[in-house]
Amino acid sequence: MAQGTLLYAQSGGVTAVINATAAAVIGEARARKVKVLAARNGILGALREELIDTSRESAASIRALAHTPGGAFGSCRYKLKSVDADRAKYARLLEVFKAHDVRWFLYNGGNDSADTAWKVSQLAQAFGYPLHCIGVPKTIDNDLVMTDACPGFGSAAKYTATSVREAALDVAAMAETSTKVFIYEAMGRHAGWLAAAAGLAGQSPDDAPQILLLPERAYYEAAFLAKVRQVVEKVGWCVVVASEGIHTADGRFVADAGGSADSFGHTQLGGVASYLAHRVKQELGFKVHWTLPDYLQRSARHLASKTDWDQAQAVGKAAVQYALQGMNAVMPVIVRSSDAPYRWRIEPAPLSKIANHEKKMPASFLRRDGFGITKRARRYLAPLIKGEAPLPYGNDGLPKYVTLKNVPVAKKLPAWEE
Amino acid sequence: MAQGTLLYAQSGGVTAVINATAAAVIGEARARKVKVLAARNGILGALREELIDTSRESAASIRALAHTPGGAFGSCRYKLKSVDADRAKYARLLEVFKAHDVRWFLYNGGNDSADTAWKVSQLAQAFGYPLHCIGVPKTIDNDLVMTDACPGFGSAAKYTATSVREAALDVAAMAETSTKVFIYEAMGRHAGWLAAAAGLAGQSPDDAPQILLLPERAYYEAAFLAKVRQVVEKVGWCVVVASEGIHTADGRFVADAGGSADSFGHTQLGGVASYLAHRVKQELGFKVHWTLPDYLQRSARHLASKTDWDQAQAVGKAAVQYALQGMNAVMPVIVRSSDAPYRWRIEPAPLSKIANHEKKMPASFLRRDGFGITKRARRYLAPLIKGEAPLPYGNDGLPKYVTLKNVPVAKKLPAWEE
Numbered sequence: 001m002a003q004g005t006l007l008y009a010q011s012g013g014v015t016a017v018i019n020a021t022a023a024a025v026i027g028e029a030r031a032r033k034v035k036v037l038a039a040r041n042g043i044l045g046a047l048r049e050e051l052i053d054t055s056r057e058s059a060a061s062i063r064a065l066a067h068t069p070g071g072a073f074g075s076c077r078y079k080l081k082s083v084d085a086d087r088a089k090y091a092r093l094l095e096v097f098k099a100h101d102v103r104w105f106l107y108n109g110g111n112d113s114a115d116t117a118w119k120v121s122q123l124a125q126a127f128g129y130p131l132h133c134i135g136v137p138k139t140i141d142n143d144l145v146m147t148d149a150c151p152g153f154g155s156a157a158k159y160t161a162t163s164v165r166e167a168a169l170d171v172a173a174m175a176e177t178s179t180k181v182f183i184y185e186a187m188g189r190h191a192g193w194l195a196a197a198a199g200l201a202g203q204s205p206d207d208a209p210q211i212l213l214l215p216e217r218a219y220y221e222a223a224f225l226a227k228v229r230q231v232v233e234k235v236g237w238c239v240v241v242a243s244e245g246i247h248t249a250d251g252r253f254v255a256d257a258g259g260s261a262d263s264f265g266h267t268q269l270g271g272v273a274s275y276l277a278h279r280v281k282q283e284l285g286f287k288v289h290w291t292l293p294d295y296l297q298r299s300a301r302h303l304a305s306k307t308d309w310d311q312a313q314a315v316g317k318a319a320v321q322y323a324l325q326g327m328n329a330v331m332p333v334i335v336r337s338s339d340a341p342y343r344w345r346i347e348p349a350p351l352s353k354i355a356n357h358e359k360k361m362p363a364s365f366l367r368r369d370g371f372g373i374t375k376r377a378r379r380y381l382a383p384l385i386k387g388e389a390p391l392p393y394g395n396d397g398l399p400k401y402v403t404l405k406n407v408p409v410a411k412k413l414p415a416w417e418e
Numbered sequence: 419m420a421q422g423t424l425l426y427a428q429s430g431g432v433t434a435v436i437n438a439t440a441a442a443v444i445g446e447a448r449a450r451k452v453k454v455l456a457a458r459n460g461i462l463g464a465l466r467e468e469l470i471d472t473s474r475e476s477a478a479s480i481r482a483l484a485h486t487p488g489g490a491f492g493s494c495r496y497k498l499k500s501v502d503a504d505r506a507k508y509a510r511l512l513e514v515f516k517a518h519d520v521r522w523f524l525y526n527g528g529n530d531s532a533d534t535a536w537k538v539s540q541l542a543q544a545f546g547y548p549l550h551c552i553g554v555p556k557t558i559d560n561d562l563v564m565t566d567a568c569p570g571f572g573s574a575a576k577y578t579a580t581s582v583r584e585a586a587l588d589v590a591a592m593a594e595t596s597t598k599v600f601i602y603e604a605m606g607r608h609a610g611w612l613a614a615a616a617g618l619a620g621q622s623p624d625d626a627p628q629i630l631l632l633p634e635r636a637y638y639e640a641a642f643l644a645k646v647r648q649v650v651e652k653v654g655w656c657v658v659v660a661s662e663g664i665h666t667a668d669g670r671f672v673a674d675a676g677g678s679a680d681s682f683g684h685t686q687l688g689g690v691a692s693y694l695a696h697r698v699k700q701e702l703g704f705k706v707h708w709t710l711p712d713y714l715q716r717s718a719r720h721l722a723s724k725t726d727w728d729q730a731q732a733v734g735k736a737a738v739q740y741a742l743q744g745m746n747a748v749m750p751v752i753v754r755s756s757d758a759p760y761r762w763r764i765e766p767a768p769l770s771k772i773a774n775h776e777k778k779m780p781a782s783f784l785r786r787d788g789f790g791i792t793k794r795a796r797r798y799l800a801p802l803i804k805g806e807a808p809l810p811y812g813n814d815g816l817p818k819y820v821t822l823k824n825v826p827v828a829k830k831l832p833a834w835e836e
Contacts, residue, residue: 014591016584041594070587076595158815165816166434166717169488173432176459177494182713201816274692294709295600299584302721305815385815397723397803398580398619401587 004103006323008054009039009046010138011078011109011116014071015152016159016301017312017389018138021108022073023066024316025136026054030062032324037100037409042076043107043116047089048416049096051409064402066313067391069301072404075109080116083126092416093120094127099412104132104323108316110139110150111358114331118351121329134319135331135351138312140298142193145357146349147333149384151315152298154308157197158385159300160186160241163293165201168208168239171289175237181228181280183290184209185273187297188243191361192216194297197381198241199373206231208239210371213276216361217370218249224276225283227371232286242272302399306387307342318346342383422521424741426472427457427464428556429496429527429534432489433570434577434719435730435807436556439526440491441484442734443554444472448480450742455518455827460494461525461534465507466834467514469827482820484731485809487719490822493527498534501544510834511538512545517830522550522741526734528557528568529776532749536769539747552737553749553769556730558716560611563775564767565751567802569733570716572726575615576803577718578604578659581711583619586626586657589707593655599646599698601708602627603691605715606661609778610634612715615799616659617791624649626657628789631694634779635788636667642694643701645789650704660690720817724805725760736764760801 008025010018022038029036038052039045045052052073057065065072080086097105107117117135124131137144142153164184171182186194192214202208210231213219231238246254255271273290281288311334318332330348337343365377373381392400426443428436440456447454456470457463463470470491475483483490498504515523525535535553542549555562560571582602589600604612610632620626628649631637649656664672673689691708699706729752736750748766755761783795791799810818 010591014588044594068587069584071591073591074594075591077592078595162720162816163714163718165819166487166719167713169486169819170432170713170717173428173489173491173493174495176462176492177496179713200814289712290710291712291714292708292710293714294707295585295588295597296581296709296711296714299588300581301584302580307815382814386813387815388811393806395804396618396800397576397725397805398583401583 005035005037005101006104006106006320007037007039007046007097007102008106009042009108010071010073010075011042011107011113012075012139013298014075015138015140015298016069016155016304017151017309018108019068019070019072020066020309020312021136021138021151021316023062024313025106025320026062028317028320032320034324037102038073041074042078043080044076044078045074046096047092049411049413051100052406053409056407057404061402061404064400065404067301067389068401069299073406079112080119083119083122090123094123094129095413097129097131100409103130106134106136106319106323108136108138110141111143114144114351115355118329118355121351124328132323132326132328134323134327135354136315136319137331137333140187140194141191143191143359144354145359146354148336148344149311149334151308151312153193154305154311154384155300155303156194156298157381158305159297159303160194160198161200161385162303164198164209164239164241167291168201171237171239178287179289180232180286181238181240181288183240183242183273183276183288185290185292186241186243188215189245190215190358192243193361195241195243196361196365196373196377197385200378200381200385205372206235209241210235210238211240212371212373213240213242213246214361214366214370215243215245215247216366219246219254220249221279225280228280229284240276242276244272246272302391304389305385306389307384309389311344314346322348339379339383342386423453423455423519424522424524424738425455425457425464425515425520426524427460427526428489428491428493429460429525429531430493430557431528431716432493433556433558433716434487434573434722435569435727436526437486437488437490438484438727438730439554439556439569439734441480442731443524443738444480446735446738450738452742456491459492460496461498462494462496463492464514465510467829467831469518470824471827474825475822479820479822482818483822485719485807486819487717491824497530498537501537501540508541512541512547513831515547515549518827521548524552524554524737524741526554526556528559529561532562532769533773536747536773539769542746550741550744550746552741552745553772554733554737555749555751558605558612559609561609561777562772563777564772566754566762567729567752569726569730571611572723572729572802573718573721574612574715575799576723577715577721578612578616579618579803580721582616582627582657582659585709586619589655589657596705597707598650598655598704599658599706601658601660601691601694601706603708603710604659604661606633607663608633608776610661611779613659613661614779614783614791614795615803618796618799618803623790624653627659628653628656629658630789630791631658631660631664632779632784632788633661633663633665634784637664637672638667639697643698646698647702658694660694662690664690720809722807723803724807725802727807729762732764740766757797757801760804
């Protein structure tokens with residue numbers, strides 16, 4: 001049994017499979033007889049000394065955790081500045097780590113979290129404390145560099161493509177006398193990965209979704225409306241998938257356009273579909289329906305991808321191994337060696353090369369007109385949504401998700417005030 | 419082999435299981451060696467003589483039809499007036515029926531469609547043509563009288579309860595530093611059946627969804643906001659499920675309120691969640707996310723209820739049997755004989771008692787404060803979402819849905835102009 005405690009925390013927007021990573025971390029650590037604490041609400045729990053004793057959870061609970069969406073220990077949106085600028089906070093972190101003999105810290109999140117993990121990984125040197133910090137990838141945005149995909153993305157992508165295919169069958173049936181255009185708003189502020197994945201729902205340009213709108217291309221309303229009209233004339237109806245982050249050539253978010261469709265000026269995006277629906281109806285006269293799945297797209301564990309679920313667990317297991325091997329400032333990433341059959345392995349990559357970088361979609365993934373994806377994009381995306389991850393349903397007809405006991409660890413330090 | 423042709427048509431908003439009814443109709447008719455034509459886009463296809471020869475579909479396609487959402491032959495929103503007021507249309511219908519030897523007409527839809535079916539059923543008497551017309555129930559609104567439930571509702575209800583449970587896990591994880599309130603907009607103009615079904619996602623008043631807003635109770639903003647604040651203070655976060663049709667005590671739809679959240683004055687409802695989100699944020703200052711699943715909730719065959727799927731097939735099979743037995747002006751309805759275990763059977767009920775009636779939710783289904791459902795409601799709703807209906811997935815990770823050939827029958831009559 002290794003000396004010391006492993007601390008695991010979840011950060012940023014949660015996903016359908018981040019708890020699968022958590023379950024793998026706990027499982028691997030248990031197999032190696034290493035004690036695992038979890039921080040409540042990410043790095044905030046570490047600062048506040050709000051720690052959870054995962055040893056109080058049964059093996060059955062940890063198995064169920066692997067198929068439970070959300071973030072079982074709570075997540076946070078909280079950024080640490082540099083070690084110099086936030087020295088008091090880092091000092092507090094170290095106090096908490098020392099008080100609980102934390103030698104290994106695993107931070108499970110996306111871009112911002114990789115940055116936090118990288119900063120924490122510098123503590124060993126800055127403060128002379130033997131800490132091993134590992135970033136663990138997760139984000140439905142799929143925008144971490146160095147990794148073939150980000151755990152969470154494949155399941156959200158499978159949800160998106162499936163939902164679009166299903167809704168398209170509905171629209172096709174209604175189009176003669178009712179709805180002719182359907183607009184689906186996908187998450188994706190800076191990169192259109194999820195909207196692109198919707199393209200997997202169809203094969204030919206006449207299959208739904210006939211129009212994708214991604215932030216990688218500027219939004220030109222006239223071109224969009226002309227395309228909608230053309231598709232309705234040819235196919236009889238049209239399904240559009242738009243990323244929340246699409247913007248005009250001069251950089252204005254379409255979600256903010258006019259202020260009419262989204263009148264309350266919230267800073268979170270959302271409102272693209274309602275705006276586009278408004279314009280289609282106004283300019284073309286077609287009856288339009290639209291959907292904003294919002295959190296449903298990232299919490300739909302009932303529709304998780306097996307590939308994604310496997311990878312979520314693999315990165316968790318590898319993170320524990322890397323930590324116990326004494327690595328620091330790395331992230332287990334997914335490396336693809338073959339498209340079909342999809343072959344991948346886990347390797348460590350330096351956090352310094354991941355933090356503060358953003359993976360954009362390659363230009364070669366988008367068709368020349370911007371309204372669809374290329375074969376190259378399909379080769380990349382297709383394996384990520386493959387397979388169905390097992391999920392037990394209860395006698396009540398609902399998925400059986402677990403609620404952990406989340407027993408708090410007794411505090412040893414004075415309260416922390418930000 | 420019975421003499422004559424059976425004509426089947428789909429009408430109104432489609433569902434995740436209306437094609438299961440279609441598959442059962444075709445399967446039962448094939449077993450009895452009866453020819454089945456389908457009208458393209460409901461009664462419109464009958465008027466236009468746009469008929470589809472279902473005998474051209476393979477047995478495998480019909481089996482796959484049973485698990486394909488949408489409406490495979492096209493649906494319509496089209497109302498016929500009384501036989502006297504629309505005499506020319508009824509005469510045309512009879513011409514088409516005669517030209518194709520249609521002796522049995524099965525109309526698969528909701529309230530409006532039951533009305534159409536009832537009117538068509540009167541043709542035999544009015545025009546002296548031996549027609550047997552059977553209404554076949556379908557609607558996610560669950561508002562047909564005489565039947566325990568409406569095929570389509572159970573699956574939409576299962577989707578709603580599951581999605582709310584999943585999203586609630588997401589919100590719970592984010593609440594400390596981000597989203598504290600999540601609002602889910604469910605279909606339901608006049609009756610809140612789907613929003614009520616969301617109540618199955620939780621057991622105690624602190625479980626999500628903590629607040630239901632149904633059209634059966636007037637919306638009082640102050641009471642709603644006070645309840646949201648109370649839940650957030652106690653639980654830390656709050657999930658609200660609102661029917662699209664909620665209205666104030668003086669009858670104004672909340673979706674229309676202010677015109678700000680839904681600024682483009684469309685006549686279709688939708689916009690309740692964005693409006694409520696706006697008010698919660700403005701008055702309480704909480705970060706809010708909201709979802710409008712729209713068509714996703716009625717096309718999500720990947721999450722269909724086994725009970726619902728079984729019933730959808732049972733009414734299709736019974737409809738063929740009733741027709742061939744010479745019944746007219748009836749609908750096969752579901753009769754419940756026991757809650758737990760759920761036992762039901764199919765019986766014929768007169769269309770005259772179904773058309774133009776609307777099943778409201780009993781007052782006893784809503785808690786005194788109106789924000790939740792009672793045990794009685796649970797006893798009614800619980801069996802309807804039970805069980806998972808089998809669904810094959812392809813190697814591409816998406817459900818395998820069928821596209822029928824829909825081979826048209828050669829027209830025998832002059833074109834019809836409305």
